[in-house]
Amino acid sequence: MPAAVRFGVNYTPSEGWFHHWLDFDLDSVRADLDAIAALGLDHIRVFPLWPYFQPNRTLIRPRAVEQLVDLADAAAERGLDVSVDGLQGHLSSFDFLPAWTRTWHRRNLFTDPEAVEGQAAYLRTLAAALADRPNFIGMTVGNEVNQFAAAPHPDPDRVTPQEAERWLVRMLAACADGAPDRLHLHASYDVAWYQDDQPFTPGHSARLGDVTAVHSWVFNGTAQRHGRTSVQAEHHAAYLVELSKAWADAPHRPVWLQEVGAPAPLVPAEHAAAFTEATVTHALDCPGLWGITWWCSYDVSRELADFPELEYGLGLFTNDRAPKDIARVLAGAARRTHETPAVRTTALAVPDEPARRSRCAPGGSVFDAYFRLVADGARPTTVLDSRADDKDHLAARGITEVVTPDQVLPTPHGGTRS
Template identity: 80%
Template sequence: MSAAVRYGVNYTPSQGWFHHWLDFDLDAVRADLDSIAALGLDHVRVFPLWPYFQPNRTLIRPRAVEQLVAVADAAAERGLDVNVDGLQGHLSSFDFLPAWTRTWHRRNIFTDPAVVDGEAEYLRTLAAALADRPNFIGMTIGNEVSQFAAGPHPDPDRCTPDEAEAWLRTLLAACEKGAPGRTHLHASYDATWYQDDQPFTPAHAARLGALTAVHSWVFNGTAQRHGRTGTATEHHAAYLIELAKAWAEEPHRPVWLQEVGAPAPLIPAEHAAAFTEATVTGALDCADLWGITWWCSHDVSRDLADFPELEYGLGLFTNDRRPKPAARTLARFIEEARPYAPALRTTALAVDITPGRSVCAPGGPVFEAFARLTADGVRPTTVLADRAHDAEHLAARGITEVVTPDQVTE
């Protein structure tokens, strides 16, 4: 691990949202990246929309790929590294799946061999186009693509955990083939950790790919249950970072807080800066943190219809590129260059998911015990219950005490 944590942002174009790929304006992108770089951030996560880039299974549009490379080069000119999410997939409540996977061509995006071959070639092509760019971090397979695999999606492409793992391994290999040696990973939303029937599992998240990605959103029942200033709310990101470590086979596998934001009205606009301060402070208290990437860069324009209300105001910048209080808070962390000196977390909470992963969800015994320990001043981590007596594993992680949820809450 680097001695420094990376700070970045998920890039949401100020003009046209992600539909900007249809009316690509590099000058507008450059202006957006100027505002991002002015905060001192060092990387952006970029989202090509899959149907725009691969409208037919055997057509990956060269012009679209060139535009993606142009975005990466513009970022490099401003000192910004780039991670690229390939399969979009799902963004801000909208699904973007190509027509060759839907309706009359309905095929499972995780298990159909022809579809998976098309996905692999798409990811390989994007990775290869960027492989020689020094500022290219690597590929993320897609943005929370796991949400297509189970409910509450209204029309899921169901698969088993074994099929999900095979899909992940195939697509990670395609990324590696296109850009060998880069940091390639996959990213799921928090159903991976919390939802009993989600086929993308914590083991997949913590063991496949170059590092573990977690996405922290407190509208998942956390803020509703604990309030905007509750310990569980302000430390939700830290909880997910530490929860991910329970399944990791490498004691110090890096974890990337790849998405985190301040969603209104649960986090009112006037409280966004305080929430940002608390969330980042909590995350920085976790060891093996690769980076923090805020969602998102620029607000969604009110000219665009049908977004959930909270999506319009998640940006660090207004739609006309003015920094908001949360942006200034994040910039202060960077400017102060606080040494990354996370706490030694010697107390671990035993995680037994035999009843189901929902024990880790808001209201579940693992979740609530972690919040109570944190509120009491303990800096807990987690360990799988079947490793709770593995002296070698505990020693490698610096754990000297293991407690159960019942012991914490009794």
């Protein structure tokens, strides 16, 4: 019997945002966690800010690490498990990189030997500090670190796909060295699935680490093109879950919907609960879903400047810890018993070649074909075109029919299979 789907939240503190590490207040953290636990969620994803924890390549601040452990222990007291992201990295439009990687000390994050060893030491240290805590899920290498590797970043650390893979393998090994037998993974934002020249590839996401992470944000063109109540917007998270399976070597590799939220103004506040309900319902219809971790716990305070407007209102709670309607929706989903979803027997063929992955992006032929199938009532998954005739692979996944995008013809009602 498969394990129940996990429900959690990305922990953004109610006071000070992630800058709370500079003035760490365990009583405030406990109050935050009380409200989260009251929803019936079972885990949080935690973000130590890298420059605050490792301000020098050979200095990982012991007190900062102790505070991370204190937070994990406070979560355990409230029945919450903890997953920790290491290299922050990038959060809510801000980059947090230590001075020893920038300007006068500029070095490539992914290929400079000293930078790589410094990062590995940091990840190993955080993992080891939590390794004996029963509520420690494991490490994520960092939050959307792939955004540093290519445009649209204004100052990218250029890297080839082969170099990106070597870096990921090294970072994941460091996490496992620190905490063996925990769930360690890495997380890219969606250009890994959608951008032809992004060096972090779908194969990296679906084959490296213990679980595949997907981050679903409909401000990527989906809601702009199709609207907040469209099939495309409400099923976008489920689409990424199923799209990721095409590249997995293991036929039943679990997928973690590690970030998903309701971004205003594309999803206005008065419609956020309905969007949340639809998104969660459709994601739960994906076999092999490890968990759903909503972004995020608390709104960003209006006293903090220069965030993109959408970032201020993404929380399940306001800054004074009052739950919003979306909190009640997620709490209801977490407390319900969910049936194991049926196998998805129809697969849409997707390009194996990473240089053609833009066909999977909003406006691409794969994206459009997938949602025509959904609109017509199908429950599609995906398979690489190079595996479309691999009977053993298809049988292992329960796939009985493979269709190509050009076979899914547009109709006024969505699409039909020819």
